[in-house]
Amino acid sequence: MFQDSPIYDRLIAERGDIPTQVRREAERVSRDLQFVMQPGPPLGHAPAPVRQTPPAPTWQRTALPPGSHAG
Template identity: 60%
Template sequence: MFQETPIYSRLVEERGDVPQAVRGEAERIQRDLGRLIALSPHPPLGGQHYRPQATH
């Protein structure tokens, strides 16, 4: 992606590899959501509109 520089190496040593941590979390969330969607008993609500019930 880009060439690693000495300042980047120092930042990783001091703060950790933040971009890698974010990628890891994003992948974990994507896997979790994929499992939830696969387990969902209801079809997606696409195209269905919210219709509030009339109150009398």
């Protein structure tokens, strides 16, 4: 890009090659995102157990003992 520019060469010498560092970091982040966005269960986590619904309670009517009054 600016390889023939003495100002660019001087900035690289003083500050480092920031555009190249940014490009490498952007490529790393892009690879990480591609890996994370892959479908499937998360790594290192067991799938959530499947919960079965317990059967509904069966109610029985019972007679009150003699002498008991509800109310």
